Amino acid sequence: MTTTCSTVLDQPLLRPAELGDLQLPNRVVMAPMTRARATGEGLVPNGMHTDYYGQRAGAGLIITEGTWVSERAIGFPNVPGVYSEEQISGWRRVTDAVHALGGRIVLQLWHTGAASHPDHLGGALPAGPSAVDPRERTYTPGGPKATVTPREMTISEIRNTVAEYRTAAVNARRAGFDGVEVHALGPFLIPQFLNPRLNRRRDAYGGDRAGRRRLLMEIVDAAATAWDGRRVGVRLSPYWTAERFTADERTLADYDALVAELCDHPLAYLHLRGPAPAAPGAAPDHDAFARYRRLFDGPLIANHGFGRETGNAVIGAGLADAVSYATHFVANPDLVARFALDRELAAGDPGTYYTGGAGGYVDYPASRWNDGVRR
Numbered sequence: 001m002t003t004t005c006s007t008v009l010d011q012p013l014l015r016p017a018e019l020g021d022l023q024l025p026n027r028v029v030m031a032p033m034t035r036a037r038a039t040g041e042g043l044v045p046n047g048m049h050t051d052y053y054g055q056r057a058g059a060g061l062i063i064t065e066g067t068w069v070s071e072r073a074i075g076f077p078n079v080p081g082v083y084s085e086e087q088i089s090g091w092r093r094v095t096d097a098v099h100a101l102g103g104r105i106v107l108q109l110w111h112t113g114a115a116s117h118p119d120h121l122g123g124a125l126p127a128g129p130s131a132v133d134p135r136e137r138t139y140t141p142g143g144p145k146a147t148v149t150p151r152e153m154t155i156s157e158i159r160n161t162v163a164e165y166r167t168a169a170v171n172a173r174r175a176g177f178d179g180v181e182v183h184a185l186g187p188f189l190i191p192q193f194l195n196p197r198l199n200r201r202r203d204a205y206g207g208d209r210a211g212r213r214r215l216l217m218e219i220v221d222a223a224a225t226a227w228d229g230r231r232v233g234v235r236l237s238p239y240w241t242a243e244r245f246t247a248d249e250r251t252l253a254d255y256d257a258l259v260a261e262l263c264d265h266p267l268a269y270l271h272l273r274g275p276a277p278a279a280p281g282a283a284p285d286h287d288a289f290a291r292y293r294r295l296f297d298g299p300l301i302a303n304h305g306f307g308r309e310t311g312n313a314v315i316g317a318g319l320a321d322a323v324s325y326a327t328h329f330v331a332n333p334d335l336v337a338r339f340a341l342d343r344e345l346a347a348g349d350p351g352t353y354y355t356g357g358a359g360g361y362v363d364y365p366a367s368r369w370n371d372g373v374r375r
């Protein structure tokens with residue numbers, strides 16, 4: 001019995017790690033998940049957010065849902081922001097609970113840019129790198145809608161946006177967060193600038209690949225000024241695929257150069273969402289993580305389709321320092337304990353991901369001693 005227990009506890013996922021100035025007691029990271037529960041006035045996190053994140057404080061690190069850096073960033077219903085005093089107070093209750101329960105939590109910073117919709121912006125056109133429709137679906141209070149042709153951002157709007165990220169990071173620190181993560185994947189503002197199909201600019205923020213990645217670099221440096229040490233992570237993925245986004249050789253070459261340049265910036269970690277596993281439940285392919293491991297000399301968090309064994313394997317192979325889990329954390333608030341005790345995982349209900357209310361959000365129980373032990 002003792003032998004079995006120590007074997008289960010001797011997992012790479014359960015070893016401590018340092019991601020910049022973030023000290024993690026284990027390598028099981030909660031990945032960011034939009035849950036659309038800020039349904040009251042002013043997009044303020046409420047008591048349910050405090051419970052939800054508090055229940056998951058056993059994670060080595062919690063990365064919150066994406067949160068708006070400003071009102072102009074908004075592009076999804078009922079997502080909280082970090083630009084008002086009420087929002088900062090709401091987040092303070094969340095960080096106090098997580099810290100009291102022994103956890104660490106960073107805030108993900110989000111801006112949807114051209115992937116927003118006039119319905120989110122009081123009728124105003126969204127703005128992006130160029131006046132090119134990203135041709136995505138956007139979720140508005142009236143249901144899913146097609147994106148529109150945005151306005152091209154002026155240089156002064158771009159500078160204001162960088163300043164908004166700086167303020168958002170300062171606000172995150174005031175709210176008690178241990179750091180921030182820059183949301184730079186999907187079809188949103190930063191990947192719009194990285195993408196030559198959407199960024200047709202000829203100024204300092206476009207043209208060649210160095211110009212297209214300038215916005216991200218400036219945002220990272222601006223956010224980093226909120227702390228003395230390394231407390232800013234970046235979440236990237238070259239694999240977002242839609243009409244205007246393709247992980248072709250040119251995209252991969254752009255991201256190779258981008259990841260190499262990130263080594264010169266004061267990051268806590270790089271959070272890489274890999275390609276979708278070949279089939280549901282299939283082991284994630286290690287090649288993508290190996291590629292960025294070679295290029296980036298700081299800590300790497302791997303994501304997309306991992307379970308307990310595959311998470312241990314990618315860390316054991318030296319390809320990642322930590323693994324992030326999104327969907328497993330929905331229905332397994334005590335995911336780390338379940339990994340440590342080798343318990344079965346519960347399945348979450350995708351039907352309640354974005355519905356609002358407590359159902360499917362704060363009502364998943366922790367496991368009990370005789371729940372589905374696998375050995």
Ligand SMILES: Cc1cc2nc3c(=O)[nH]c(=O)nc-3n(C[C@H](O)[C@H](O)[C@H](O)COP(=O)(O)O)c2cc1C
Binds near residue numbers: 305
């Ligand atoms: C309900 C839901 C909401 C998500 N919201 C975000 C988000 O706000 N920011 C982000 O970077 N990724 C978001 N993602 C992507 C996840 O962080 C993650 O990359 C994806 O679910 C794959 O990880 P998994 O296989 O562990 O679930 C979301 C995923 C889900 C299922």
